[in-house]
Amino acid sequence: MEWFVAPDYWLSRLVFQRALAVVYLVAFLGAAVQFRALIGERGMLPVPRFLARVAFRDAPSVFHLRYSDRFFAAWAWAGCAVSVALIAGLDQRLPLWGAMVLWLVPWAMYLSIVNVGQTWYAFGWESLLLEVGFLAVFLGNDEVAPPVVVLFLLRWVLFRVEFGAGLIKMRGDSCWRELTCLDYHHETQPMPGPLSWFFHHLPRPFHRVEVAANHFTQLVVPVLLFTPQPIATAAASLMVLTQLWLVLSGNFSWLNWTTIVLALSAIEFPATHPRVAGPPLWYEIVVLAVAAGLLALSYRPARNLISRRQVMNRSFDPLHLVNTYGAFGSVSRVRHEVVVEGTADPVPREDSEWKEYEFKGKPGDPRHWPRQYAPYHLRLDWLMWFAALSPAYAASWFTGLVERLLENDRDTLRLLRRCPFPADAPPRYVRARLYRYRYTTWPELRETGACWHRTYVREFLPPMRLEWVDQSR
Structure with a gap:
């Protein structure tokens, strides 16, 4: 034929x-x-x-x-x-x-x-x-x-x-x-x-x-x-x-x-x-x-x-x-990001030394310029974007992420750009905070070198320690 x-x-x-x-x-x-x-x-x-x-x-x-x-x-x-x-x-x-x-x-x-x-x-x-x-x-x-x-x-x-x-x-x-x-x-x-x-x-x-x-x-x-x-x-x-x-x-x-x-x-x-x-x-x-x-x-x-x-x-x-198929049927007008932090202090306080975990692809440090990863797929980074839209998107896995950060889990840390804690000294507490992010203007970029400006919005997850996470699971 x-x-x-x-x-x-x-x-x-x-x-x-x-x-x-x-x-x-x-x-x-x-x-x-x-x-x-x-x-x-x-x-x-x-x-x-x-x-x-x-x-x-x-x-x-x-x-x-x-x-x-x-x-x-x-x-x-x-x-x-x-x-x-x-x-x-x-x-x-x-x-x-x-x-x-x-x-x-x-x-x-x-x-x-x-x-x-x-x-x-x-x-x-x-x-x-x-x-x-x-x-x-x-x-x-x-x-x-x-x-x-x-x-x-x-x-x-x-x-x-x-x-x-x-x-x-x-x-x-x-x-x-x-x-x-x-x-x-x-x-x-x-x-x-x-x-x-x-x-x-x-x-x-x-x-x-x-x-x-x-x-x-x-x-x-x-x-x-x-x-x-x-x-x-x-x-x-x-x-x-x-x-x-x-x-x-x-x-x-x-x-x-x-x-x-x-x-x-x-x-x-x-x-x-x-x-x-x-x-x-x-x-x-x-x-x-x-x-x-x-x-x-x-x-x-x-x-x-x-x-x-x-x-x-x-x-x-x-x-x-x-x-x-289809994408972006609706477009967000404001960008929110979940920022995850840890502290080694025995009692978590606002004035404790909270150190931020850096992800590979999602915005974090305002001075960190985004990189090109596609077609490679950073799955955790993508789900963190959804978590910022609504905690419901993270209900099934976010507690597991916190637990593994408290353990300095090697496989989890490999998904991150930077862990602020040494391998033999995991944090005592981990918390998450919600920030509003926006791109800097041209003058702000020239002055600060930062591509993002962020403003604190609210607490996303209160300070958690490993024993508390285990009890909540």
Whole structure:
């Protein structure tokens, strides 16, 4: 069936697959490095405790069979190894069925991690990586040309990512309709990047242009993905440029990068494609059957798009095969940060020497300039932003964080930029305070060298000692 394949997209497939393998590598690397403090046996939200109350059918994962920190570490590092093999092009050296199995491995491995990750893995880009990764299984290798139906499904995902984000903005906050959201967003976003301060200080008329351009890219351009070439290529290229702009303006894990990877699959790169044999019948049957199943599962995400009660970043099945996406349906006007401090004094007082813990990505010391971490995901830093929005977001894990700081837990301290206490002398008490943060002005920056100015708001958590934490658990 000549209609089944699109030979002109063989280079698009190659670029897409290698780039997706890089995203997989980043995801597995983050899991391997951070899991012990977050979901390990002695983590803030231990996997064994989660598995005791959740059935396999609700959260399919290999860890239902067995869990230990050593096994999880081996699993995550094995995922890194598979990702490196895909980056190196091992799938092209295998027969078609072998390449499909190889691409299935990181998807199944990362699904096992996400489904036990709980709050730490409740982000839209986890489901996005899994949905895109599942489609990559059926793209084939150099033995066959890329299947048209899989390329279409990749565009369908890209459409839902962009169009869903555009709709959630228009429905969620009046500032998007008034073109004023970027007056606040660069300052209040979850984890600013090194250029976010400068983006915030761009002229307000330019912010209006930014918002208008965002609406055009998310509400108009996605429709053009389903038009003939070269219009589809132009639309996908515009999405790539928009996502690169977002990469420069903040740290959004691999959300922007996965969107770029998706857009690359829709670009028809000028290249001479090799002559390949027609796809085997079994491959055509498998691809068409999977495509039919995914289209059937798309009903609920599609209905969500047109619903007045649209939800964002929702998975409708435990395998994360077809999901709904969206971000920043509402934009905070004021930035709050939870600042965690400890003291070695035997009795905590206001005049005690309280020393501040420094996180890697989230704002803390006003003089500490944000760094670029994306596509790497600092999970604790992101959840600290949510904690500042409402203590309810931190109810399940914040006490565990305090307990581990009181113990000078090595794995937890590795998630931080700086611990103010020596390894053999943990603090007697730990407390948390809520501050309002704002970017400094140009004159303030020149005078103080600080990119942030902060003002104390209220107590977030009173001074706690280890014995009290143990009794409250």
